[in-house]
Structure formats: structure tokens, C-alpha cells
Amino acid sequence: MAVQRSRVETPRHERTVRGRERAWEAIVALTRSARAGRSGVLLIEGEAGTGKSLLLAKAACAAAAPGFSTATGGAGEFAKAAPLEPLLSALAGLPFAGDAGPVGRPGRRLRIIEEIRAALERRCGEGPVLVALDDLQWADPATLTAVHTLTRALASHPVVWLLARRTTGRATETGRLFDLLEREGATRLTLGPLDDATVREVVIDMLGAVPDPDLLALAAETGGDPALLAELLSGLRDEDAVTVVGGRARLVTPRIPERVRADLGRRLGRVSPATRHLLTVGAVIGRSFCPEDAAEVLGATPAALLPQLDEAFCEGFLVVAPEELAFRNGLVWRVVADAVPAPVRRALHRQVGDLLMERGGSAMPAAASHLMQGVRPGDARALADLDRAVAAVTLVSPRSAAALAAHALRLTDPAEPAWPARTVTAVRALSTAGRLEDALDLVDSALLTPLPGETSARLRCLRSAILPLTGRTGEAAAEASALLTVPGLSGELRDEAELVLLNAQAGMGDDRGARARAERIVFAADGHGDALVTGALITLALSEWGSGRPADGLRLARAAVRRAESADARRLHPRMILTMLLIDVHRLEEARAVMAGAGEEAETAGHLAWAAAPAVLRARMHLAEGRFHDAAAEAGAGLAITSRLGPHVLTSYALSVLATAVMRAGDLRGARRYAEGDRPPPCHCGSPYADARLRLARAQVTVASEGAAAAAEAVGRLCDDLETHRWTLISESTAAPWLVRTALALGDRARARAVVAAMDRLAGGHPVFPCLGVTAAHARGLLDRDRDALERAAAGHTDPWARASAAEDLGMLITAEGPALRRDAVAGLDTALAAYTDLGAARDAARVRRRLRRLGVRRRHWSQADRPVSGWASLTDTERSVSALVAQGLTNRQVATQMSMSTHTVAFHLRHIFRKLDVTSRVELTRLTIEAGP
Incomplete structure (x- = not known):
């Protein structure tokens, strides 16, 4: 008889072939050919649950209506004990099938095959025939031989053969049959997982509503397995785990339905105990795992695990990921992991955590996660191991260290001697990871309890250091000042409080007070730690910068970099400060070199706030x-x-x-x-x-x-501030010319003169920085209508936009000198237009074209230069470079290293690339990148 496998009892109208449109089109094409008198063979293969059986059933139903004779059957798991059973069960439903009787010797099998051929030929005389055979991975050799013989013998008759097999397992004979039939002209289709869009459509089909994000995320855990998806949705519906209101389906609980757990549990029960042990250990390690890790936990070698791994692959529990083994989908992983009793799971997490801790390096974040799950409250030895893990993980992954330290503190009773030290560690780790408000909350609650004097002082010091990072600079200064009055304060804590107070003064604009304090610290540098002296040097460097002495500023910033030898000093990021100042004076190559030396300093050597x-x-x-x-x-x-x-x-x-x-x-x-x-x-x-x-x-x-009038007050303040601070003039090469141009437009010549005078003083005192002299010439050229000065600026600016701006100013100055110089004016404006166009400065280019039109010159607007909003042409050069590296298989971190950017920036670029190209995966991006060519 035909083999029936368990399936979700879903109403017929809810069953779909979502995501299987290509296979269905192939079936329809073959049935049309059969009506025209031609035969055809369609080979359908895929993993368990990919919808092969549903396709065959729907094909048989669809073919029956137009007058086809249909014969459907399938092999059972133990079909090899019953030769030819799949064919015999399929033909039992046809009125022309004779009684073949029991199958005995090979000679008898050949006669049966001949009888089947003759019966099908007779039936073809009445109309086309569809033969659908499922689960041929379990078929016996006689059945496979018969199928090959019959497809060739009936090639001139209107017979459609639909043959399906599961690709997991060791069905090498069936695989060879499919290869042979494909070479002889059969069409072969492999059913893969459903994509995300199709999963969403299936959810809508089955629930009759649009899923919310949580429900969609749970559906995605099926990995696109159609049968498992249908089982999941039916289970959620039956257990009232979803509600439908106003056409929206909302997940009530993310718990996996019992029917899914039971089905996966039965599958797990069919494998050997050794394979179950392997799967259990693998599930505790994670959704994916290295076979070496599983082997080490099990006390074996990877080679010794090969039989268990082979069985896990064949039964569909595991698949091969790029560098690891992985559970086939999230539901399988969760069910296997949840089946492990809590005490056993905790012990395994502890064992895996210790193993990864010994490995160190990139394994540290994962080690921290396992240790968090493997320690019980009050386990002093395990908590001491957590303390060591926090120290080891901090430099590799501040976020993991923060989570680990907070967890260790939660497992520690406040009455235990280790609680104060763990509180300090947790506060420091949370602030380093950028969880500033969490750190402050922990400090404030801890300070309400009785603490040793040293611990209390250390927590207050940490609090004063965190407050400025949350914008509470005044409060930080008050806390640090109060802390400095505490008698018996250690030199280390005194340094930390001094550093907070120094930074707070600078942050609140008290340049004079901050400078005086920094000078005292540097003068007595031998009596202070590296961090405080480094901070003082940074403060002095920025003070010199604001005072218009960039040479001294760079000297002090470089001194800060040299002084920052300790980890605490590097947390002040002197390299970042030096890079910032070098960019200001257009020493970009040196800035890049300093940045390269810093590496990922901001992520690994201090607050993630940096x-x-x-x-x-x-x-x-x-x-x-x-x-x-x-x-x-x-x-x-x-x-x-x-x-x-x-x-x-x-x-x-x-x-x-x-x-x-x-x-x-x-x-x-x-x-x-x-x-x-x-x-x-x-x-x-x-x-x-x-x-x-x-x-x-x-x-x-x-x-x-x-217009200028709307910003008159702001421009006035910017000009007036130049009396005390030169930040604006140094940090932006176009600032002085823009301020002069805007002040003149407002009729405020006095402020324009003040800007030029300030810029002249700045450039005259620092000839070593050519960019300052060029900017000063640009500003003076605007004020004095000096053509020579503007020509120098148009030729000398290293910033291409500033150079285009100077060319535009030059063209406008010549225009105002009269029509006799029209040719020179047009040349200047054309230079500006070309530069703006090359830069993609569309608004500036449009303004110059308008000015040229007033001179009677029309320049074509090259619309093809405009960047579209979507498609490959919409990508910037950097986005194309990122796409090319991703297409080579590089990870975000590898792309970041290649392109000298952070992983955060790579992720940012990829989000924009995915949006512009309307793709959702790196696989799709790789395909489009390859299609786009070099």
C-alpha cells in the first residue's frame, strides 16, 4: 500500500505551493506535453519537509480532472524488504492493474515489470497517465531498476513521471538513478528553503492576517522549512499562542508549540545515544559550533565523532556552515537545547566557558556568555573564575565584560566580603562599555549601603568620571572637588579626581582655570600617573589650539601620545585628539598614519562612548x-x-x-x-x-x-568669539572666507575686517601651515576685492571645495569690474563650475550656472551626473568597494581592515547598499555585484 507520512492537518484550501512556482510550472508543462502525446520525467529533490509530497499530491489532483489516469505511491523507510512495493502500491488504484501476486525470484520481478509496462501502454490508449512516486530515497534496487526501465520503454507514450527523493541520508542508488535520468533528458529541480518574503506570505495564508515582527521572527526560526513552518503555525493557532485583531496576527508567547516539540523529540529519539550526546553538547555550545569544541567537551577527537556527525547530517539535524557546523534551523536548536535538564545545561555551560577561556583571544566573548549561564549563586570558586574572566574579556569585548561583571554581582550576596570589589568592577565595566546610566544607577544604589572607606571613595571617583559623559559636567566638577577634600585619599584616586576636575573645567569653557591646573600637573609630572599627565597635555594642546597657536598645540598633542603608555592613559585617546588637530591643518597623510597606529583604540582601550x-x-x-x-x-x-x-x-x-x-x-x-x-x-x-x-x-x-539676514545674530556671535577663541578659523578652511562674505552681505564691514585681521594674525604667526596662509588670502581678497589674493586662494587651497569657492569668488570679482573683462570672468566661473560638478556639489554648480547665464553663457546641465536613488548606479564609490569585498566573502571586520574603517561604518554602508539595491542578504548582494562587473 502507499506509505502515508504524518503531516499537519491543514484544510485543503489553505495548502499552497508558495515558493514552489517554478516546480509547479514544470509540472503543468509536462501535463500539457502529455496531452499532446509526449512523455516527460520531472525529478524533484530536497531536504525533508521542503514540500515534495505536497507538490506530488497537488499534481495528482490537478491531473485527475482533465482526464488523466493517475498512479501515486511512495517508498516506506523499510521498503527494501518489499521489492517493487512503491510501483505496485501506485498501480493498485488503476483498474487495468492485474494481480501481480507476491514478488519472488529475479525472473518473477522481470515479468512483473513487463506486466506493468503493458498495463501502462493499454491505459495510454485511453488518455495520458501521470505516475507520481515519492520518497524514492528508501526505494529498493528493484524499484529503481524498474523505474529506469519503464521511463525508457514508455518514452513514446503520453506518460508523465514525477519522481521525488530526499537529499539527506545515504541514498546513493537513488542519486545515481536521478543522475542517469537527467543525462537522458529528465528535468531536475531542487527545492530549497523558502525565502523570508515567502515565509511571510505563508503566515498570511494560514492565519489570514499580517504577522507582527515577533511572529515573523519566530516563523523565520523554521529556516524556510515549509513542513515545519506549517506545523509551527498550526501549533500556535491550536494553543492560542497567536491572536488576530484588525487583520494583524500578534504573537502572545514565543514558546514553541508542544506538537512541534513532540515531533522533533521523536526524531531526536530515533538517533543513537552517542549522536544525542553530540547534539546536546553542540546545542549548549550554540546555534553553530566547531567540531573540535564538541569533541573536547566529550573527551574525544573529531575523528572519533565522525559516525555521530554522519548520523546527525543524515537525520537532518545538522548542516555545514561556512566555518562551523550548525543546527538546521533555530527551532531544532532550541528544542534540543531545551531538552537538556537545567543542572546539566549549567554544568555544560561552565565546562564550555572554561574551555574557551583557556583559548583566549576572539573566543573570550563566547566564554563570558557561557560562564554567565554556568554559575550558581553562592558558588565562591565559580564566582572567582568569573572575576578573572571579566579582567580577561575587558580589553577584547567591553560589552561582554560588562554583562559578565553585572551578572557576577547579581550572584553575590551584599554581605559577602567580595561584594564591594565586584561592585567597583561592575561599575567600571559598565561605564567602559558605554552603559553609562546603568553604571550611575549602580553607583548611586551602592553608595546608600555601608561600604569600606576606600570602596566608597573609588565609587565616587568613578561616578565623577562618568557624569561628564552624560552631559552633567557641573555635577562632575562638584563631585570631584568634594572628593579631593577627603582625608587620606590615595594618590591614584587623587589623580583620577584631578583628571575629572580638569576635564570638567575645560568642558565648561573655563579655559583659564583648566590651563592653570594642567600646567601645575605637568610641572609636577613625576608625582602623578600617566593618565593625569596625559590628560593635562591634551588640555594644554586644545587650549593652544583655541588660542590660535597650532604649532604649540601639535607639539603638546604629540607629547600626550608619547606619554600615554599605560592603559588608563590610552583611554583618554590622545591619538584621536592628535588626528583631529592634524586634519584641521590639512596634514591628512600624517593624520591617517596616526589613525592607523591607533587601530581600534576607541573600542578596545577605553569607553565605548569613544x-x-x-x-x-x-x-x-x-x-x-x-x-x-x-x-x-x-x-x-x-x-x-x-x-x-x-x-x-x-x-x-x-x-x-x-x-x-x-x-x-x-x-x-x-x-x-x-x-x-x-x-x-x-x-x-x-x-x-x-x-x-x-x-x-x-x-x-x-x-x-x-539668506544672510536670518543668521545675522549667529554670524555676529561667531565673529565676536574670534577675539578669544580661534577654533572656528583653524578647524574649517572655508570658515574665514564665509564669515567675511556673509558679514559683507549684511553690511557689517567692521566684523568682516575683524575676521580678516584675526586670520592674518593666525597665518602670519604660523607660516609652517600653508593652509592658513591660503585661507587668509581668500578672506582678504573678499574684503579688499583683491584679485591677486583670490587667484592665490583659487590655486592654493588643498580642500577642493574651498578651491572651487575661491574660483567662484574670483569670477564674481572680475564680473563686477566691467564687461571688458567678461572672458576672464567666464573663465573663473567655468573653473568653479567644473570643480563643483566633479565634487557632486549640485546646488553650488546650479548657482554658478545661473551666474554664467547672466553673462550670456549657457552651460549644459549634465543630468546623467545626478546620482539615482536606487540601483547599482546609486551606489557611491565607497559603497561599491564595500560590495566588491563582501562579494569576495569577507566579513564586516575583514572589510573594515581592508578599507581602514570601523566595523560600525561597514555595517552602516551595508544597510544603505541593501536599501538602494533592494536586497536582504549578502548572497543577493554578491550576485548583483558579480553581474555589475568590475
Whole structure:
């Protein structure tokens, strides 16, 4: 008889062939050919549950209506004990099938095959015939031989053969048959997992509603297995785990339905005990695991596990991932893991954690995760191991260390002697990981309990260091000042409090007080630690920068880098500060070298609140080189990081770069959105610098959007601030010319003269920085209408956008000198137009074209230069480079290393690439990249 396998009892109208359209089209084509008198063979293969049986059943139903004779059957798991059983069970339903009787010797089998052939030929005289045979992976050799013989013998008759087999397992004979039939002309289709879009459609089909994100995420855990997906949805519906309201299906509980657990449990029970042990250990290790790890936990070698691995593959529990083994889908993994009793699971997590801790390196975050799950409250030895793990993991993965330290503290009773030390460790780890509010909450609650004096002082010191990073600079200064009055304070804590107070003074704009304190610290450097002296040198470097002495600023910043030998000193990121200053004076190659030396310093040597620094600094470099789209992408990645961490100086920095880059690219609306974003409060040394940049960007966007009059007050403040601070003039090479141009437009010649005078003093005192002299010439050329000065600026600016701006100013100056110089004016404006066009500065190019038209010259607007919003042509050069590296199989970290950017920035670029190309996976991206060519 035909073999019936268990399946979800779903109403007929709910069964679909979602995601199997190609297979269904092939079946329809074969049935049409059969009606025309031609035969055909379709081979359908795939893993268990991919919908082969459903396709065969639907084909038989569809063929029966138009007058086909149908014969359906299938092999059972023990079919080899019953030769020819699949064919005989299929033909038993046909009225012309004779009684073959029991199958005995080979001669008898040959006669039966001949009888089947003759019977099918007779039936073909009445109309086409469809023969559907399922589960041929279990078929006996006689059946496989008969199928091959019959397909050839009936090739001239209207017979459609639909043959299906499961690809998991060791069905080598069936595989050879399929290979042979394909060579003889059969069509072969492999059914893979359903894609995400099809999974969503199936959910809608079965539940009659649009799924919410949680339900869709649980459905995705099936890995696109149609049978498992149907089982899951039916189980959720039967157990009232989903509700449907207003056409929306909402998941009530993420618990896996009992029917799914039971079915997977039965499958697990069919494998050998040794294979179950392997799967259990693998599930505890994770959704994917290395066979070496499983072998070590089991006390075996990978070679000794080969029989168990082979069985796990054949039974469909495991698949091969790129570098590891993985459970076939999330539901299988969860069911196997959940089947492990809690005490056993905890012990295994502890064993795996210890194993990975010994390995070190990149295994440390995973080790931390396992140790967190393997320790019980009050287990002193295990908690001591957690303490060591926190120290080991901190430099590799601050986030893992924070989670581990917080977990160790939760498992420690406040009355235990280790509780104060673990509290300090947890606070430090949380703040290092950027979980600033969590760290503050823990400090505040701990300080309400009786603590040893040293612990209390250390927690207060940590609190004062965290507060500035959340924008509470004044509160930090007060806390640090109070702490310095505590008698008997250790030198280490006194240094930390001094550093907080120093940074707080600088962050609140008390340059004189911060400078005096920093000078005292440097003078007595031998009596202080590296961190405090490094912080003092950074403060002095920034003070010199703001005072208009960039040479001294660079000297002090380099001294800070040399001094930062300890980990605590490196957490102040002197390399990032030096890079920032080098970019200001357009020493970009040296800036890149310093950045390369820093590596991923911001992520591995200090607060993750500084993790955005590499991206933001690279954005500044791109902006200085005229790559506006790349600058916006990097700054956007940096802003995404800072937005998760709360107020930070880098937020202002990123917003200023974003607003400027987007404005120069021609998107005023986007520039206004970034420029008008909430400015975070001053919170760290260097915030006056970032504040100056953002105020300048806001004023520039306002003038571009609404005209000079709308920004008159802001421009006045920027000009007046130059009396005490030179941040604006040094940090942006176009600032002085823009301020002069805007002040003149407002009729404020006095302020324009003040800007030029300040820029002249700055350039005259520092001839070693040519960029300052060129900027000064540009500003003076605008004020004095000096053609020679503007020609020098148009030729000398290293910033390509500033060079184009100077050429435009030169062209406008010559235009005003009269029609006799029209040719020179047009030449200057053409130079500006070409530069703006090359940079993709659409709004600036349009303005120059208008000015040329007033001179009677029309320049074509090359619309093909406009970047589309989607498709391959919409990608920037950087996005194409990222796509090419991803297509080579590189991970995000490998791409980041190749392109000298952070992994956060790579992820940011990939999100934009996926959106522009309308893809959802790296596989699809790879295909499109290959199709696009070099």
C-alpha cells in the first residue's frame, strides 16, 4: 500500500505551493506535453519537509480532472524488504492493474515489470497517465531498476513521471538513478528553503492576517522549512499562542508549540545515544559550533565523532556552515537545547566557558556568555573564575565584560566580603562599555549601603568620571572637588579626581582655570600617573589650539601620545585628539598614519562612548577631500553609535560634519535636519571645539536656506568669539572666507575686517601651515576685492571645495569690474563650475550656472551626473568597494581592515547598499555585484 507520512492537518484550501512556482510550472508543462502525446520525467529533490509530497499530491489532483489516469505511491523507510512495493502500491488504484501476486525470484520481478509496462501502454490508449512516486530515497534496487526501465520503454507514450527523493541520508542508488535520468533528458529541480518574503506570505495564508515582527521572527526560526513552518503555525493557532485583531496576527508567547516539540523529540529519539550526546553538547555550545569544541567537551577527537556527525547530517539535524557546523534551523536548536535538564545545561555551560577561556583571544566573548549561564549563586570558586574572566574579556569585548561583571554581582550576596570589589568592577565595566546610566544607577544604589572607606571613595571617583559623559559636567566638577577634600585619599584616586576636575573645567569653557591646573600637573609630572599627565597635555594642546597657536598645540598633542603608555592613559585617546588637530591643518597623510597606529583604540582601550571617534574623524578627512557622500556615510555611522550612548561631544562633531557634507552635496533639507538637531550639553574636554564647528555649520545652513539676514545674530556671535577663541578659523578652511562674505552681505564691514585681521594674525604667526596662509588670502581678497589674493586662494587651497569657492569668488570679482573683462570672468566661473560638478556639489554648480547665464553663457546641465536613488548606479564609490569585498566573502571586520574603517561604518554602508539595491542578504548582494562587473 502507499506509505502515508504524518503531516499537519491543514484544510485543503489553505495548502499552497508558495515558493514552489517554478516546480509547479514544470509540472503543468509536462501535463500539457502529455496531452499532446509526449512523455516527460520531472525529478524533484530536497531536504525533508521542503514540500515534495505536497507538490506530488497537488499534481495528482490537478491531473485527475482533465482526464488523466493517475498512479501515486511512495517508498516506506523499510521498503527494501518489499521489492517493487512503491510501483505496485501506485498501480493498485488503476483498474487495468492485474494481480501481480507476491514478488519472488529475479525472473518473477522481470515479468512483473513487463506486466506493468503493458498495463501502462493499454491505459495510454485511453488518455495520458501521470505516475507520481515519492520518497524514492528508501526505494529498493528493484524499484529503481524498474523505474529506469519503464521511463525508457514508455518514452513514446503520453506518460508523465514525477519522481521525488530526499537529499539527506545515504541514498546513493537513488542519486545515481536521478543522475542517469537527467543525462537522458529528465528535468531536475531542487527545492530549497523558502525565502523570508515567502515565509511571510505563508503566515498570511494560514492565519489570514499580517504577522507582527515577533511572529515573523519566530516563523523565520523554521529556516524556510515549509513542513515545519506549517506545523509551527498550526501549533500556535491550536494553543492560542497567536491572536488576530484588525487583520494583524500578534504573537502572545514565543514558546514553541508542544506538537512541534513532540515531533522533533521523536526524531531526536530515533538517533543513537552517542549522536544525542553530540547534539546536546553542540546545542549548549550554540546555534553553530566547531567540531573540535564538541569533541573536547566529550573527551574525544573529531575523528572519533565522525559516525555521530554522519548520523546527525543524515537525520537532518545538522548542516555545514561556512566555518562551523550548525543546527538546521533555530527551532531544532532550541528544542534540543531545551531538552537538556537545567543542572546539566549549567554544568555544560561552565565546562564550555572554561574551555574557551583557556583559548583566549576572539573566543573570550563566547566564554563570558557561557560562564554567565554556568554559575550558581553562592558558588565562591565559580564566582572567582568569573572575576578573572571579566579582567580577561575587558580589553577584547567591553560589552561582554560588562554583562559578565553585572551578572557576577547579581550572584553575590551584599554581605559577602567580595561584594564591594565586584561592585567597583561592575561599575567600571559598565561605564567602559558605554552603559553609562546603568553604571550611575549602580553607583548611586551602592553608595546608600555601608561600604569600606576606600570602596566608597573609588565609587565616587568613578561616578565623577562618568557624569561628564552624560552631559552633567557641573555635577562632575562638584563631585570631584568634594572628593579631593577627603582625608587620606590615595594618590591614584587623587589623580583620577584631578583628571575629572580638569576635564570638567575645560568642558565648561573655563579655559583659564583648566590651563592653570594642567600646567601645575605637568610641572609636577613625576608625582602623578600617566593618565593625569596625559590628560593635562591634551588640555594644554586644545587650549593652544583655541588660542590660535597650532604649532604649540601639535607639539603638546604629540607629547600626550608619547606619554600615554599605560592603559588608563590610552583611554583618554590622545591619538584621536592628535588626528583631529592634524586634519584641521590639512596634514591628512600624517593624520591617517596616526589613525592607523591607533587601530581600534576607541573600542578596545577605553569607553565605548569613544567608539564613534574613528568614523567621525574619517568623515572629516573625506569632507576635506571633497568626498561628501563618503563623509556623510562615516559621520552617520558615528552618529548612530553616539545616539545609543547618550549625550557626548562626538555627537556635536558628527552633526557638524553631516550637516556640512549633506549641504555641499545639495540636500538643504537634510542639512537643516542635522544642523537643527538637539545640541548635547558640553560634557568633555574639547567640547568648545565641537561646539564651534556645529555653530558654524548651523549658521551656514541657515544662510543657504533663508539668506544672510536670518543668521545675522549667529554670524555676529561667531565673529565676536574670534577675539578669544580661534577654533572656528583653524578647524574649517572655508570658515574665514564665509564669515567675511556673509558679514559683507549684511553690511557689517567692521566684523568682516575683524575676521580678516584675526586670520592674518593666525597665518602670519604660523607660516609652517600653508593652509592658513591660503585661507587668509581668500578672506582678504573678499574684503579688499583683491584679485591677486583670490587667484592665490583659487590655486592654493588643498580642500577642493574651498578651491572651487575661491574660483567662484574670483569670477564674481572680475564680473563686477566691467564687461571688458567678461572672458576672464567666464573663465573663473567655468573653473568653479567644473570643480563643483566633479565634487557632486549640485546646488553650488546650479548657482554658478545661473551666474554664467547672466553673462550670456549657457552651460549644459549634465543630468546623467545626478546620482539615482536606487540601483547599482546609486551606489557611491565607497559603497561599491564595500560590495566588491563582501562579494569576495569577507566579513564586516575583514572589510573594515581592508578599507581602514570601523566595523560600525561597514555595517552602516551595508544597510544603505541593501536599501538602494533592494536586497536582504549578502548572497543577493554578491550576485548583483558579480553581474555589475568590475
